[in-house]
Amino acid sequence: MSPFAKLLLVYDGSAEAQAALERCAQLSLALSAQVDVISVVDAESANAHCAGLLSDLAFHRLEELARSTLDHAVRQLTGDGIVASGYVSFGRLNDVVLRHTQAFNPDLVVVGHRAQARRSRWWGSRSAHHELTERLGGTTIVTVTLPGT
Template sequence: MYQRILLAFNGSPDGREALVQAESLALACGATVHLLAIIDPSESMLVVEAMSFTPDNQRFVVQIVLDEGVKRLRRAGCTAISELKYGRPTEQIILSAREIDADLIVVGHRDQGTLARWLNGSVGESILHQPPCSLLVAVKSERRASNVTPIQQLTGRGKR
């Protein structure tokens, strides 16, 4: 079914939920997961796990988040590859999906109100306008406890 899954991953709680769901699918299908993080140069600050970072160390922090995602997938028995790109997230996700000939794109769902969604946009919705393959928007079920481990617990490191 799925052989190449592209996971847009940023280490946020929504991104970690997408990681969990991509992991389950990859294990069921024997797929390779390509983790993709995107640094949007138009954003002046990155926020991961309620920690903010300046653009000077942004690449370093994003690479740590990607590495932790790959480690989690590999510990579960998945084949995982990571890549860091710069640009507008929707464009980079679509471009990467085409480059790797992805069967499925997995993104997290950021819960925000109507006005915020209108102002900020939705990556998942934007991808639907020009989908290169199937798209899964991972949403955490209200009925089950979170199975998402925060990044600090995975690394054993505290906040910096």
């Protein structure tokens, strides 16, 4: 049996997350590992973008979108014969991933990555996987980028 028995996929439906889903499926099949998929509803960031005016309706729409996105990923994995469980979690992405890894102890965390624009790098914005690397000391993180980026 492989030492990697459980994978965690962070999935938001983006093209990068879809690439991560495909890589996670390949890893899961190769390692005979089960997969936990999390979709994050970050209402705090959404509320900040709305100047604090995020309505209940908008919040529920964010949750519906996360559930739909999560269902797509879990269906794709189970269709490939992979044992997969899905979770919708609320909070900031890195906090949610940290909580999930503490609770379920995955062997690998798989995330999609979008290369930052120069302006973002210049302003000092850090991508999620950089912070995850620091916060998840000892956990292996697989970062998947789109071909050609």
